[in-house]
Amino acid sequence: MTNPLTDVKNADVIFVTGSNTTEAHPVLGSYVRQAKEKGKKLIVADPIKIPLAEIADVFLQIKPGTSLALSHGMLHIIFAEGLDDKAYIEQNTQGVEELKELVKKYTPEYTAEICGVEKADIIKAARMYAGASVSSILYCMGITQQVNGVNNVYGLSNLALASGNLGKPGSGVNPLRGQNNVQGACDMGALPDVFTAYRKVTDHNARKSFEDAWGVKLSGETGLTATEAIPAALEDKIKMFHIIGENPAVSDADSNHVKKALKKAFVVVQDIFLTETAEFADVVLPAACFAEKDGTFTNSERRVQRVRQAVAAKGQTDWQIIMQLMNLLGYKCHYDQAEDIFTEMRALTPSYAGITYGRIEENNGLCWPCPNEDHPGTPILHIEKPLKGKAEFKAVEWQPAQESLKTEYPVLLTTNRIQHHYHTRTMTAKTKAIDEYYPDCYVQINPADAATWNIANGEFVEIVSARGTVKVKAQIADSIKKGTASMPFHWPDGANVLTCAAELDPISKVPGLKLVGVSLRKI
Amino acid sequence: MINIYINGQQRSILPGKTILEACKESGIHIPTFCYDERLKPEGSCRICVVELEDSHKLLPACTTEIAPEMRIATHSPLVMRMRKHLLEIMLSNHDISCLKCERAGNCLLQDYAYEYDVDIEKYRGRTRESAYLAENKFFELDQSKCISCGKCARICSQLQGNNVWAISNRGFETEVSTPFGIDMEEAGCVHCGNCVSICPVGALKPKKEHKFRAWEINEIQTTCSYCGVGCQMYLQVKDDKVVGVKPAYGKSNEGLLCVKGKFAFDFINHPQRLTTPLLRLADGELHSVSWEEALQLIADKTQEIKNTYGADAIMGLSSARVTNEENYLFMKYMRAVIGTNNLDHCARL
Secondary structure, X not given: OOOOOHHHHHOOEEEEEOOOXXXXXXXXXXXXXXXXXXXXXXEEEOOEOOHHHHHOOEEEOOOOOOHHHHHHXXXXXXXXXXXXXXXXXXXXXXXXXXXXXXXXXXXXXHHHHXXXXXXXXXXXXXXXXXXXXXXXXXXXXXXXXXXXXXXXXXXXXXXXHHOOOOOOOOOOEEEOOOEOOHHHHHHOOOOOOEOHHHOEXXXXXXXXXXXXXXXXXXXXXXXXXXXXXXXXXXXXXXOEEEEEOOOHHHHOOOHHHHHHHHHHOEEEEEEOOOOOOHHHOXXXXXXXXXXXXXXXXXXXXXXXXXEOOOOOOOOEOHHHHHHHHHHHOOOOOOOOOHHHHHHHHHHOOHHHOOOOHHHHHHHOOEEOOOOOOOOOOOOOOOOOOOOOOOEEOOOOOOOOOHHHHOOOOOEEEEEEOOOOOOOXXXXXXXXXXXXXXXXXXXXXXXXXXXHHOOOOOOOEEEEEOOOOEEEEEEEEOOOEOOOEEEEEOOOOOOHHHHOOOOOEOOOOOOEOOOOEEEEEEEO | OEEEEEOOEEEEEOOOOEHHHHHHHOOOOOOOOOOOOOOOOOOOOOOOEEEEOOOOEEEEOOOOEOOOOEEEEOOOXXXXXXXXXHHHHHHHOXXXXXXXXXXXXXXXXXXXXXXXXXXXXXXXXXXXXXXXXOOOOOEEEOHHHOOOOOHHHHHHHHHHOOOOOEEEOOHHHOEEEOHHHOOOOOOOOOOOOHHHHHOOOOOXXXXXXXXXXXXXXXEEEEEOOOEOXXXXXXXXXXXXXXXXXXXXXXXXXXXXXXXXHHHOOHHHHOOOOOOOOEEEOOOOOEEEOOHHHHHHHHHHHHHHHHHHHOHHHEEEEOOOOOOHHHHHHHHHHHHHHHOOOOXXXXXXX
């Protein structure tokens, strides 16, 4: 996120898209409600009529996969009506002419046709977003879990740049990070192409600094993403998976092919429970959970916060396990405590260089970039000007996803999350009350579709995609757009049996989990 | 800045502040029930009354703004008498079975009753009964312990934004309920438990597996392990078990939590937690083995695959659920020890 979570309350207009905020980030969802209560304006664009849509000033129930077209349509109005921030564009951006040219054809009529919404609402949203003195964009997986996810993000950053909504309180382009430490895992370089602080493995200088610190030669070849590794295992190129605290047998797209890959390879799993993935493992190591260890998590607003041990560990901490394996494989090293690892890491990580456990304590968390120990941290990015100097507008044409064009699978299914469960339910289903309220998977469908397909509320339906078939109960819900369906992804043998892992966003390698072509019938 | 006098001491305070805020700034403690700095002050409980020395007027400190040259007495005999009187009225219909109350030792009413030396029997009458039962699986509502401070309703409407609670009826019949007494979920309850956390007495309390008294637990501040908001929370620990969660005031959560942060901690002590390493043997089943055996086997197998197929035949999946320190060390393990950049985590999910 460019701006802190609470900063959303400083916005005059909040544009929420592809985020069911009150379900997936409930406390942030409450800030949006607080802002609305104080008279701020709210725009929601989502295929599902999410709870925030109920209080929105404009709600655009767009077809899945049409976010980029909506952004272009809003920009069309913004440029046509002179709502753009010309001074900001002039000083801080490049490529505006190309974008202006591209969005010319995205008239309200054309955009309304693509997105399946009223053109008046597109115009209203554009005027509201760009007409306010400060507007914030909140987005989440509805934007990124698409085969054109990166382009969707470009669409939103174009909106922010064109209206000068960057680098000031209440503004920003704010991707909501889903997991407690997904930001930190990325910052720490748990990615195939970067070391800590996003320094490329292909960059000679970056590699050299890590080689010097670690005393070994390092590979300069970009590795595989998780989504690429699964098919690579099926092709015998990957022979072993070492998995920590992750449950791809349920959480990854196309469960059937994930399971095949896990069966084929040698699999090591470090986890706190015998997850569906651990069931495929050759060795399982019991890990300590968050309440049993010290360390840090970095939240969605880049704030590094402490994790403190409250009770004795049931297994061993993941870092202790890894340290032992490093030594067994001949790399001699020793850390007495998590803080020792943090100290080593920050010496190699410019954005974390000024963060210490002591300073986290004193400041109630610190946001990176924090380059030195006198630095107060950076809650808001791009103040005065974009970090890289000139920000680029990206002019990319909207295209329909292949999944939306398959006539044999006419219903567009999106995956979703519910507030009470977390990811694959490994932890949340252990709380009896949660399990009793939400014991089973289900699919939500539109009332008119339900009538056409002769499906009553609570009846079992069979859902088929090119990848597999699932049988779940149907819930008839007004919140679902006609021709679409929505299903939580938390359960095994659920949504991810249907999702497609073969078609990925070309840049982010994210599968199109939010747009799956399916057919649906009563059993 | 304007000049005021608190208990005879001159203070210089920013205009627009309330008497309560001025006293807080000056390090003077005033009792409150219905006040919370995050909520609009309501002045309903009256326990924060102070005396204006010039007029001997009693005013609620939480809703009265300071004025120039105001002379405030926070603990004058009149104030003390009034607070004691208010507490005695509150206790008149209160279930005083404090011996077995959940909140004993951690209850504002109990604390003030002691501090102001109240006569519990003075106005003792009928105990109020629960007309609305707030049926749900996460927490319970005991109206006989309610003091009608209304904080549950205000946190729900002003901060959480769900508007589930209302203070209904008047006088003895006053109670906390949903509008028209409809079901909790129908009223929009998402079980966030923020009303439970803010309740100053024993009216709203979590349903729990492990009972504990306030003095039996340690509270350790940490970061919630669910979503990316990074809420700060206290884990309440008794006998090396996490038995409860209470929100802390972090920069990203402002003292709020959601249903998962507040209630989904049972996994920590769950009997299905893995405690020994498991190895798949020739029978195809997983069997318990020692740490030494399991780690040595992983090391041997890793080395063997690396020697036979090269380091790039190994894929490491780190985790967005574990700490930065663990992600860093696993990153180092994959790159420096195994020698591959085949490393990713669940960021795309």
